[in-house]
Amino acid sequence: MGESLIKICIVEDNKYMREGWQTILDFEPDFCVLGAYNSCESAFESGEINRSNVVLMDIELSGMTGIEGVRYLKIHQPKINVIMATVFDDDRNIFDALCAGAVGYLTKKVSPEELCHAIRDAYRGGSPMTPQIARRVISSLHESPDDETKLNERELQILNQLATGNSYKTIAEEIFLSVDGVRYHIRNIYEKLQVNNRSEAVAKGLKKRII
Amino acid sequence: MGESLIKICIVEDNKYMREGWQTILDFEPDFCVLGAYNSCESAFESGEINRSNVVLMDIELSGMTGIEGVRYLKIHQPKINVIMATVFDDDRNIFDALCAGAVGYLTKKVSPEELCHAIRDAYRGGSPMTPQIARRVISSLHESPDDETKLNERELQILNQLATGNSYKTIAEEIFLSVDGVRYHIRNIYEKLQVNNRSEAVAKGLKKRII
DNA sequence: TGAAACACTGCATATTCATGCAGTACTAAC
DNA sequence: GTTAGTACTGCATGAATATGCAGTGTTTCA
Numbered sequence: 001m002g003e004s005l006i007k008i009c010i011v012e013d014n015k016y017m018r019e020g021w022q023t024i025l026d027f028e029p030d031f032c033v034l035g036a037y038n039s040c041e042s043a044f045e046s047g048e049i050n051r052s053n054v055v056l057m058d059i060e061l062s063g064m065t066g067i068e069g070v071r072y073l074k075i076h077q078p079k080i081n082v083i084m085a086t087v088f089d090d091d092r093n094i095f096d097a098l099c100a101g102a103v104g105y106l107t108k109k110v111s112p113e114e115l116c117h118a119i120r121d122a123y124r125g126g127s128p129m130t131p132q133i134a135r136r137v138i139s140s141l142h143e144s145p146d147d148e149t150k151l152n153e154r155e156l157q158i159l160n161q162l163a164t165g166n167s168y169k170t171i172a173e174e175i176f177l178s179v180d181g182v183r184y185h186i187r188n189i190y191e192k193l194q195v196n197n198r199s200e201a202v203a204k205g206l207k208k209r210i211i
Numbered sequence: 212m213g214e215s216l217i218k219i220c221i222v223e224d225n226k227y228m229r230e231g232w233q234t235i236l237d238f239e240p241d242f243c244v245l246g247a248y249n250s251c252e253s254a255f256e257s258g259e260i261n262r263s264n265v266v267l268m269d270i271e272l273s274g275m276t277g278i279e280g281v282r283y284l285k286i287h288q289p290k291i292n293v294i295m296a297t298v299f300d301d302d303r304n305i306f307d308a309l310c311a312g313a314v315g316y317l318t319k320k321v322s323p324e325e326l327c328h329a330i331r332d333a334y335r336g337g338s339p340m341t342p343q344i345a346r347r348v349i350s351s352l353h354e355s356p357d358d359e360t361k362l363n364e365r366e367l368q369i370l371n372q373l374a375t376g377n378s379y380k381t382i383a384e385e386i387f388l389s390v391d392g393v394r395y396h397i398r399n400i401y402e403k404l405q406v407n408n409r410s411e412a413v414a415k416g417l418k419k420r421i422i
Numbered sequence: 423t424g425a426a427a428c429a430c431t432g433c434a435t436a437t438t439c440a441t442g443c444a445g446t447a448c449t450a451a452c
Numbered sequence: 453g454t455t456a457g458t459a460c461t462g463c464a465t466g467a468a469t470a471t472g473c474a475g476t477g478t479t480t481c482a
Binding site for chain 2: 467468470471
């Protein structure tokens with residue numbers, strides 16, 4: 001593993017960027033650029049991409065976008081480490097790309113050194129990204145003590161039961177309460193969560209990560 | 212901002228580790244260790260912690276655990292950047308800590324240089340963590356093409372409507388279909404998701420990240 | 423040309439849910 | 453010692469949901 005070449009493919013529609021990257025990467029002794037393509041379609045057609053260890057993928061491509069491309073690759077060649085490269089660093093793009101299967105996310109202003117480091121990092125099982133992007137990803141995990149959505153123990157317990165699909169009757173049996181007792185708490189849950197039915201409550205609970 | 216000191220607190224129950232860190236950090240010209248405590252309780256009592264920019268928190272503490280500590284801090288002093296330091300690097304701990312509000316996660320085998328770098332990184336809005344931990348976090352975001360839970364466009368559309376709490380009638384109006392047409396798809400969704408009611412379907416859809 | 427498979431529509435019925443109103447028991451505060 | 457709040461129980465009713473069965477029209481494959 002130590003001496004093996006890292007096989008790389010580049011998918012980027014801007015010719016100058018693409019060739020610039022290729023030149024930089026080819027200069028590294030442990031890198032081998034298998035191919036550089038201007039679209040996902042041409043990259044997938046070539047077949048070279050299937051042999052690569054790391055793919056550097058632009059996000060804004062005509063035809064199949066980079067996000068669609070990474071999703072496709074993730075399904076067909078899950079071992080390939082895709083690094084997204086983009087001029088955009090808005091939350092939506094970052095999340096869509098990472099959720100679709102990218103392991104890292106770089107903005108295009110990275111230096112050649114950072115680029116090379118990121119590729120090695122991705123190859124070795126890391127997740128290269130700028131500290132700012134890392135922070136955004138982490139922030140998305142944080143529990144939101146945002147508003148006054150404070151459910152107590154009993155309510156959380158019941159909301160969890162709601163999410164499992166149990167009927168009021170079953171819930172009542174599970175938690176040793178009357179059906180009307182269950183009802184009582186559910187009314188309160190609905191009010192606190194500002195919803196008026198079961199599935200909306202479950203959706204909100206899951207989105208707010210309180211269950 | 213450039214010349215300001217980074218104010219740091221350490222919460223770590225192992226005396227040698229705690230003093231070792233303090234010595235390392237005190238040696239840096241841009242760091243100022245406000246206090247070093249052996250428990251969350253003593254740290255919070257002192258009040259110094261409220262003035263700090265970065266807190267280095269052990270995860271395995273007696274009394275209030277590091278995770279409870281970071282959750283408490285996040286609520287009361289949300290601007291403080293907490294870095295979790297631990298000998299454990301299992302998924303459960305990583306996630307609990309990051310979800311509770313930690314911005315970074317280090318294992319205790321970090322070098323002094325890495326530690327200092329991590330603190331500066333956290334202070335500047337980054338999220339210091341080892342590449343392996345970063346990858347685990349990213350992997351958790353990845354869509355799971357795990358099993359045969361393939362809902363088609365229409366079904367996804369309807370499942371999303373279910374999650375908003377709309378009634379069949381409303382959904383039918385929204386997507387220009389008869390109520391029985393909505394019913395038809397919902398039956399199929401239930402079968403594919405192996406559930407038999409609305410909220411269970413919503414819960415499963417959200418957990419599998421397909422909506 | 424015929425059989426499936428798919429995407430609906432239509433209807434019937436038992437179950438479950440949402441919600442309003444009334445009452446009890448316990449605790450803490452004034 | 454009354455008042456207020458919390459945690460229930462109980463009941464009633466209309467609305468929504470789950471599910472079974474019987475169609476129709478279109479596309480696809482043999």
